[in-house]
Amino acid sequence: MTHPVASTASALVDLDDEALAEAVKLLGTTSETGMVNAALREVVDRRRRAAAVARMREMVAEGVVDFSVLEART
Known part of the structure; x- marks a missing residue:
């Protein structure tokens, strides 16, 4: 099925x-547009x-960076 996607770019x-x-459901959005925008943000953030x-x-x-300094403190 073809879904129109509208935001800054259509x-x-x-x-x-x-x-x-x-x-x-997973992204907690209420619309297709919201889902696409949330998915795009998630991909960008993950990358x-x-x-x-x-x-x-x-x-x-x-x-x-030397993490051994932190390990020595614990």
């Missing part, structure tokens, strides 16, 4: 009805967190 997209219904973890791992590998 598009007509074909969405999986079962996935749409489950996403609406940003993953990039931050990757940067932290690089810093640890380079010796910029």
